[in-house]
Amino acid sequence: MKNVRELDRSDYEEQKKVICVGFPWNTKESIDARLRSLCEHSYSFGSFEDEKLASQIIATPYTIDFHNALIPMAGIGFVATLPEFQRQGRIDDVMELLLEKMNEENMVLSYLAPFSYRFYQKFGYEKIFDMIEYSGKIEALPSKKGEDLVCMEMTWEEARPYLRKIAREDPLIEYGQIVREPWWEEYKFHLRKDYTFVICFKDKMPVGYMAYLVKDGIVDVFEIKNKGEEVLLALLDVLKDLEYKEFKFLETEGQSELYRLLDDRPENLLVRVLPGMMARIINVEKFLKMYPFQSSIEFALEITSDRFAPWNTGLYEIHGNKVKRVHETNLITAKMSEGELAKLLFGRLLLIEGRNKIEVKNGTYARMVGMLEKAIVMDPVLFADYF
Structure with a gap:
């Protein structure tokens, strides 16, 4: 049974x-x-x-x-x-x-890395960012040895405090990244695979790191964090000192300057855009109360259905981050599914194309678009993964 x-x-x-x-x-x-x-x-x-x-x-x-x-x-x-x-x-x-x-x-939220996007959409998950995969010849990577930068290879125990410091000082952390806990650092880096760690120093202060391993003769770069382009170039230069000729690296666009540096697509390098992770709003009311609206906004939101989280279904009035459930409203109202709301609040739903996905009451679609475009965070989520 x-x-x-x-x-x-x-x-x-x-x-x-x-x-x-x-x-x-x-x-x-x-x-x-x-x-x-x-x-x-x-x-x-x-x-x-x-x-x-x-x-x-x-x-x-x-x-x-x-x-x-x-x-x-x-x-x-x-x-x-x-x-x-x-x-x-x-x-x-x-x-x-x-x-x-x-x-x-x-x-309030849930993320996952799907084996099938269609399969998880039925549970209310929607894709919220793409990944960039780089692969090819190491010699084709840009690099530059900064005179005041020193890169040192370290063990996990040696590198751990530097990784923590650099990650906590990363200005991109607010773009949807995990607030790292000590147990997760151990799980993510030490228990996962036998990575080699390279720490970059400037004036004896840690300014960047790279974690990589070698598999089947290919250097698989797991993560790079760097303070500035010159630090990234110095870390990439380390790869050129290795005996291996090929590499691969997967990140979200914007996590480093590498995508911009490779904008001219040099020969012997392949840059591919791949679908990234999915997200779901677990509790709509709580997310709306916590959401960093970029401008003052007053509107109503109606979630029409949520099969696997029925507590989300209903009508909400939003006055900035003051949110309350109501039975009726005179405010301009956006009526949509929970999945469309997730894409909207993560900046993945182009409002100009959303006319068939968002029904507007007590006002015009153009007026709703004008309000939301000023209030919604449109910057990309710079999330890697949590595995």
Whole structure:
């Protein structure tokens, strides 16, 4: 008989088995320390067939800095179902309970990296940013050795305090990045893979870092953070001193100056735009109250339906960040789905093209567009991932 419940420590070994089947590049031995750390800081739900775990999902609470608004976000990961239990609606059942749990835990947003965008759209998730993938010959990368910059290779324990300091001082953190906690730094960098860390110093002060590993003769750059173009060029110069000839690197556009530096698309380099992560509003009312509106705004919002989070359905009056539910309103009203609202508030819905997706009452569409264009944050989300 099929049933769904929250998992606890007694379910860990079965949970690990399901995850290793769903993500077969992991072994139970290689993933154990990392998965234990994640589970200790997360909540998990599973679908059972009698006593056998068939499907599971992990949700991890984080905080993101969204234009100086600190917003609770639950990151979804390791969604997996054993092959013999697939196509039975088990993930639907788990997601329904998990969304209720996230709302009870005061999560306001949820992110995930999908295997299928269409699959997760039915749960209310929408794509909120794209990724840029660079690959090709290392010799084609721009680089420059700054006379006052020194790059040093370090172990994780040596590099850790510098990574923390540089990340906390990153001016781009407010563009939707995670507020890093010590356990997550360990999970993200040390327990994930055997990275090499390079710290860049200027006048003995850390001003940038790069984490990379070598796989199949290709340098896979995991993350770069830098204070200024000259620091980025110095870090890229380190790659040219390696014995390897090819590299790859994935980031969101704007996380570094690399996309701008490669604007002329030099030979031997491939730059591709790839779809990025998806987001969902867990609690519309709380998000509206926390949202960093860029100008004073008064309007009403009607969420027409939200199958997996029905508490969001209804009519809201917004006066700046003062939000209240109402039964009727005289304010100009935008009527839309929760998914369209997520795209709107993350700057992904072009208002000029949204006429077929947003119904306006008590006013004209042109007037609503004029108000929202001044108030909505249009800067891109510079989020990598939380895995």
